[in-house]
Amino acid sequence: MAYDKDDVKKVVDGFQAKRKRAWETWESHVSEIRTMLPAAYELEVKINRAGPRMYEAALRGEGEVSFEKIKDETVELTKKLRAVLKENGYPENYLDVNYECSLCSDTGYCGIEMCTCMKEALAKTGFESSGLSNLARSQSFESFDLSFYEGRDRERIAKNVQLLRNFAENFDTKIGGNWLLFGPTGLGKTHLSTSVAATVINSGHSVIYESVGQVISSYEEKRFGGDYSSDRDRKYSECDLLIIDDLGTEVTNQFTTSCLYSLINERLVKNLSTIINTNLGQGEIRERYTDRIASRLFGEYMPLGFSGRDVRQQKLERQFG
Ligand SMILES: [Zn+2]
Structure with a gap:
């Protein structure tokens, strides 16, 4: 478990x-x-005396008999209180402290275990700060439809699904893992990487999912100062899983290339997992980026190729015949 510090706060x-x-x-x-x-x-005042009375009894060295007696009295007093409130037109729980979660009284913990309500709140905040769109959050491995692929394409894609699903479901920051998803658009790269993101967030890890353009513009904002107040770039290099979508769609220049190189390299050094999606082929990656970036991507990332017929196109055909 490695929730993002800001999310936890x-x-x-x-x-x-x-x-x-x-x-x-x-x-x-x-x-x-x-x-x-x-x-x-x-x-109500008498009921609230129960705690101090137990404490005093403990100080006097009185044992369980005393505690039981105080407890029983408190139960009786509470019954009376509820009856009096009800008789007078108040809700009978009018003097209860109304916590949202009755399991943990809104402390977030049941003993030393984190309460489910806090886990849910952390996952929700994790989704909000991940950059995943609502649409993407609803995608899953289960909803990935292999019937859009044929023959060898299907074999290849099925294997990709299996590898990524296994990676996501057993996500372990100690093991890490980096993936380069490449191939033309409309073949499921985004669907699979958002499914990975959702699974990994749900297991309590910090995830950022952004297009390469968003990543670059965060660095640019910082470079050009202005009212840049967020520390998004720190999160890029610290989150448990970073997913960079659409590599190759950004304007490439020396600045963007050096940002990408530092980020990719820093995450490798820290053994933090990264997934990169790109429509570029291997040759295009070599042409477009420096050897340093290409050698990192081809040397340290597991390449997963996507091939077949554009799924979006096929869906339209199925729908409109
Ligand atoms: Zn709770």
């Missing part, structure tokens, strides 16, 4: 705010009841 802050809201609501209800319904207020 955001989620933890959110949980603290939730708890604070729950307590503020409770305080305002208590103070209202104090004026409006003194009998209920007295019961």
